[in-house]
Amino acid sequence: MVSKKASDATNNIDEDTHTEVSNKESGRVPSPEHTEAQSEKQKIEQTHEQVTDDVMHHPDLINPLDDIRIDIKSGFAKDSRRLKSDDHEYEYDAVVLGAGPAGEAAAMKLTKSGKRVVVVDPRDQVGGNSTHVGTIPSKALRQSVFNLINFRRDPMFTKAMEYKQVPLNSVLANARQVIRRQVNTHTRFYERNRIEVIQGWASFIDNHTLRIETDDNVFETITFNKAIVTVGSRPYRPDILDFNHPRVFDSDKILQMDYIVKKIIIYGAGVIGCEYASIFTGLGYKVDLINNQDQLLSYLDSEISDAIAHDFRQFGVLIRSNEEIDHLETHDDYVILHLKSGKKIKSDAILWSNGRSGNTESLNLDAIGLKANSRGQLKVDDTYRTEIDNIYAAGDVIGWPSLASAAYDQGRCAAAFMVGDSDAEPVSSVPTGIYTIPEISCIGKTEQELTDEKVPYEVGQAFFKHLARAQIIGERTGVLKILFHRETLEILGIHCYGNHASEIIHIGQAVMKCKSNNTLEYFVNTTFNYPTMAEAYRVAALNGLNRVF
Numbered sequence: 001m002v003s004k005k006a007s008d009a010t011n012n013i014d015e016d017t018h019t020e021v022s023n024k025e026s027g028r029v030p031s032p033e034h035t036e037a038q039s040e041k042q043k044i045e046q047t048h049e050q051v052t053d054d055v056m057h058h059p060d061l062i063n064p065l066d067d068i069r070i071d072i073k074s075g076f077a078k079d080s081r082r083l084k085s086d087d088h089e090y091e092y093d094a095v096v097l098g099a100g101p102a103g104e105a106a107a108m109k110l111t112k113s114g115k116r117v118v119v120v121d122p123r124d125q126v127g128g129n130s131t132h133v134g135t136i137p138s139k140a141l142r143q144s145v146f147n148l149i150n151f152r153r154d155p156m157f158t159k160a161m162e163y164k165q166v167p168l169n170s171v172l173a174n175a176r177q178v179i180r181r182q183v184n185t186h187t188r189f190y191e192r193n194r195i196e197v198i199q200g201w202a203s204f205i206d207n208h209t210l211r212i213e214t215d216d217n218v219f220e221t222i223t224f225n226k227a228i229v230t231v232g233s234r235p236y237r238p239d240i241l242d243f244n245h246p247r248v249f250d251s252d253k254i255l256q257m258d259y260i261v262k263k264i265i266i267y268g269a270g271v272i273g274c275e276y277a278s279i280f281t282g283l284g285y286k287v288d289l290i291n292n293q294d295q296l297l298s299y300l301d302s303e304i305s306d307a308i309a310h311d312f313r314q315f316g317v318l319i320r321s322n323e324e325i326d327h328l329e330t331h332d333d334y335v336i337l338h339l340k341s342g343k344k345i346k347s348d349a350i351l352w353s354n355g356r357s358g359n360t361e362s363l364n365l366d367a368i369g370l371k372a373n374s375r376g377q378l379k380v381d382d383t384y385r386t387e388i389d390n391i392y393a394a395g396d397v398i399g400w401p402s403l404a405s406a407a408y409d410q411g412r413c414a415a416a417f418m419v420g421d422s423d424a425e426p427v428s429s430v431p432t433g434i435y436t437i438p439e440i441s442c443i444g445k446t447e448q449e450l451t452d453e454k455v456p457y458e459v460g461q462a463f464f465k466h467l468a469r470a471q472i473i474g475e476r477t478g479v480l481k482i483l484f485h486r487e488t489l490e491i492l493g494i495h496c497y498g499n500h501a502s503e504i505i506h507i508g509q510a511v512m513k514c515k516s517n518n519t520l521e522y523f524v525n526t527t528f529n530y531p532t533m534a535e536a537y538r539v540a541a542l543n544g545l546n547r548v549f
């Protein structure tokens with residue numbers, strides 16, 4: 001078996017010379033588009049070298065999953081026959097397919113429960129899409145843009161330095177460093193727990209046998225008792241768009257954008273679309289944000305959704321609601337989006353951010369009698385078990401909520417159910433953290449939900465502009481809203497808009513989790529550090545209590 005130990009992929013930050021996430025050397029994908037994909041890749045790598053002033057070798061941000069749009073279908077028969085006729089013991093108690101947050105958490109729990117576990121992932125570095133193309137690069141990028149905005153606003157610097165527009169991928173130097181450090185940290189977790197990691201594409205031969213393509217047309221098989229599918233997701237690419245066109249992007253490809261644009265269309269006003277709207281306006285680009293609904297992020301409390309829409313407009317985002325694509329016209333240096341309403345929008349480029357699909361099509365699920373839905377997702381029960389007894393699934397591949405935070409907990413819980421932990425519970429209450437500029441974060445019910453349920457609630461609010469800490473750090477916008485039962489004072493929902501919202505929310509979440517203490521009074525009777533952003537809880541609680549009679 002070709003087994004790549006986690007240590008092979010280790011990145012020592014200080015002597016980091018081999019950190020590329022790339023299929024460059026392995027060339028292991030047996031795709032008809034292989035040669036074309038390789039030459040495309042060489043082109044992109046050259047571009048990277050030209051644009052970056054980050055002198056260290058850095059992880060290639062090209063998504064290896066671009067190459068998953070291949071199939072790994074042939075050659076099952078020979079191995080299947082051999083293994084099925086063998087009277088063998090399983091090599092592993094459990095196999096984990098995918099080394100993202102869900103896979104990592106599952107593997108850690110299994111190994112700590114005394115199971116012999118192996119993880120399979122096609123990347124030569126652990127961390128999954130979350131680390132390489134999703135959460136981590138987008139959040140690091142956001143931070144760089146946020147710093148840029150503050151720098152431009154600061155009168156100390158504006159006179160001294162002229163601001164020049166920069167292409168997106170040159171703002172990614174910070175992201176590359178964070179990715180490198182994250183890979184390093186996670187690699188050590190695997191090493192310290194002596195978890196074997198095999199680099200390759202996994203697909204099923206039968207319920208207890210996995211085929212792994214470790215190199216181009218090189219296949220190995222392993223046998224296992226149970227499996228957890230944590231293969232994650234990738235951007236959904238509708239057939240009507242040509243993502244090979246240099247002006248057409250999705251959230252993976254956008255990390256390679258190496259030219260400056262004046263105007264960009266973002267199609268899809270979900271979380272990714274809204275986060276990138278902030279990033280692009282921060283870089284000084286004009287944004288047309290196409291939303292197929294009448295409200296931005298309609299599952300949020302409507303006041304918060306209105307607030308972000310208002311701020312987007314201030315920053316130069318044109319929100320076009322209730323619109324749908326008819327077709328896209330592409331030219332060498334611009335695109336024209338034709339909408340079903342008859343509108344035409346011309347722009348330098350388009351970012352398509354309209355949903356994701358589970359990475360299930362190359363898993364040969366037919367061999368085990370499993371079927372994914374039209375979005376490539378697997379159905380699981382409350383114990384994360386699929387319809388096949390010994391096969392579990394967690395993370396983006398099972399759909400809701402498709403967050404790294406939840407994926408990690410789901411992976412851990414799936415493994416806990418698998419090993420029969422009596423206190424295992426499925427993941428339920430997940431906070432929302434949206435890293436727009438400013439941030440949004442929520443937990444619990446919205447005003448609309450409580451009204452629909454006829455719950456007698458009240459609202460307590462604290463505006464950031466009145467808090468001493470917010471004034472000191474220059475936060476002009478932001479609000480913390482606490483929704484509570486007007487008779488019992490139980491906290492029912494917390495909604496925060498403003499920078500640091502994703503941190504601030506966890507104070508409220510902790511209180512809500514303590515059932516016996518979950519009342520507004522906690523915030524009134526607790527002494528907060530002063531000045532802090534956390535003080536917003538005390539201010540909001542007092543504001544809410546004043547409304548109760």
Ligand SMILES: Cc1cc2nc3c(=O)[nH]c(=O)nc-3n(C[C@H](O)[C@H](O)[C@H](O)COP(=O)(O)OP(=O)(O)OC[C@H]3O[C@@H](n4cnc5c(N)ncnc54)[C@H](O)[C@@H]3O)c2cc1C
Nearest residue numbers: 098100101102128129130134202232395396402403404405
């Ligand atoms: C732009 C962007 C920003 C995001 N921001 C946030 C955020 O701020 N907060 C948040 O909580 N979430 C965020 N997310 C969502 C988050 O990234 C995902 O929810 C998370 O990555 C899911 O983790 P996972 O373990 O299920 O899968 P992934 O991270 O997708 O990892 C799956 C792994 O499986 C591997 N794999 C695929 N096919 C196979 C196969 N056949 N065999 C073996 N291995 C395979 C892949 O190579 C990959 O390494 C963001 C996503 C995107 C795209």
Ligand SMILES: NC(=O)c1ccc[n+]([C@@H]2O[C@H](COP(=O)([O-])OP(=O)(O)OC[C@H]3O[C@@H](n4cnc5c(N)ncnc54)[C@H](O)[C@@H]3O)[C@@H](O)[C@H]2O)c1
Nearest residue numbers: 236270271272273353354355356357375401402433434435
């Ligand atoms: N801060 C964060 O937590 C964060 C940041 C970025 C992304 N994410 C996660 O990434 C995921 C993707 O976000 P998004 O903004 O691209 O889209 P989204 O999931 O918000 O969906 C946008 C639209 O696309 C549709 N859609 C989704 N998947 C589809 C598919 N396979 N085929 C056809 N239509 C589909 C949806 O119904 C919706 O109308 C979300 O689940 C989100 O949780 C989270």
